[in-house]
Amino acid sequence: MKNPVYMNIAESIRNKVNSGTLKPGDDLPSEVNLCKEYETSRMTVRKSLAILTNEGYIYSVPGKGYFVAKPEYNKYTIYYDEMHNSINNVDSAKLLEVDIIMPDEKLINSLQIHQNKKVIRIRRLFYTDGEPMAYDVKYLLYHKGVPIVEQEIKHATLPEMIAKNISLFSMKKEIKIYTEIPQEKTKKLLHIDKELALLVVEQKLYDSNDKPMGLGITYFRGDYIKLQGMSQ
Amino acid sequence: MKNPVYMNIAESIRNKVNSGTLKPGDDLPSEVNLCKEYETSRMTVRKSLAILTNEGYIYSVPGKGYFVAKPEYNKYTIYYDEMHNSINNVDSAKLLEVDIIMPDEKLINSLQIHQNKKVIRIRRLFYTDGEPMAYDVKYLLYHKGVPIVEQEIKHATLPEMIAKNISLFSMKKEIKIYTEIPQEKTKKLLHIDKELALLVVEQKLYDSNDKPMGLGITYFRGDYIKLQGMSQ
DNA sequence: GAGTGGTCTAGACCACGTG
DNA sequence: ACGTGGTCTAGACCACTCC
Structure with missing residues (x-):
């Protein structure tokens, strides 16, 4: 001692x-x-x-x-990364599409942009053991120097995509977790042929001035994901 | 300055x-x-x-x-409390049943107990605006002084139930979040008459020696809950 | 041996809250 | 006026890393 x-x-x-x-x-x-x-x-x-x-x-x-002090009953720390979770890791990813779109109303509100500001959309499928486990969509504000190089995008997480420009330290992040019944086209993408729910995780990143920099929505097959957290 | x-x-x-x-x-x-x-x-x-x-x-x-240092991309803080969430608060609760059960295999593993150790089970329904929004089950190890007073149990969270005995500071907590398609009996309890997924949140509490003290599983109607977290 | 961070001391002055 | 925590100083010795 x-x-x-x-x-x-x-x-x-x-x-x-x-x-x-x-x-x-x-x-x-x-x-x-x-x-x-x-x-x-x-x-x-x-x-x-x-x-x-x-x-x-x-x-x-x-x-x-x-x-x-009074202890915080309800505080948990969760490590979330769209490519890694406690049941299955993403072992490969397929880039479905990268395009530039005009934002719809939901996106205008979420990213707090003008309706004529164009947005980069990246759509991917995540696989584990050859089976599709998640459908992933990212919306990024266009900034000079944003990489649209396929090999860089394919396996990047949302923070990694945005950190190409901005220091990762000053970024603020938000996460929303909810569940949804899959639409028909999502069912096809994820090879869902039975009754199965999706776990949906939305990530939003902000710069140091609280300006939204990007939005990511990942639709996980419910049987392929379990998020974990702990006190501390 | x-x-x-x-x-x-x-x-x-x-x-x-x-x-x-x-x-x-x-x-x-x-x-x-x-x-x-x-x-x-x-x-x-x-x-x-x-x-x-x-x-x-x-x-x-x-x-x-x-x-x-390298910034932690993927760390989020989430405040979870089965009675309060970002969409709807629980405004009333119904105690369905309190009973003492013999643990099944899953419970024996989860609570790390002997098969002949009895467990207190508390089953509740949470309501918001008069509509059932969640079905909640708690499993507590029996300890001298555990309150089984209906009015105390009815609106208590898992930490509150267990903190009756043990200092809340030394407790460790775990949380698991996943989704499930509801069983028939759960559908009836939650008045689900359409295709709807459940968001399931499991909480487990440990004492300072990492001995499990209790397990709580809350099945939220998917349209009544959205969990939120943020960096830091 | 020289440089680094980790621990510790014995003072000092200040702003704040309470009587 | 007094006790409280908040800030700050100018030293000291130690264990560790690297050359």
């Missing part, structure tokens, strides 16, 4: 919260009192408290003190 | 990463060099670097230095 001092202090307080000795809303001893209790300097105590703050255990109010 | 010094330094470096002046894999100036560049002390520079590390912009390697 040669952990740094600040880790031991954080662990000690964390245990008090986990065990219920400290309950949400309770106040912690002040920094100077914690210094005395653990016989260390203020910066070390503050390091411990910063860790617990990051972990969501506590929060501070300037002039008042530190308090035990 | 009377921001703290460490914020300005962080902002300055963040901008270099966002603009592409610094690219993933590039190394940053050393702490002492940053001290000279920004004419400040080492602890202040370290505070800036700690922030950028938390934000996922950079990472450090002891003995070597700081480097620009």
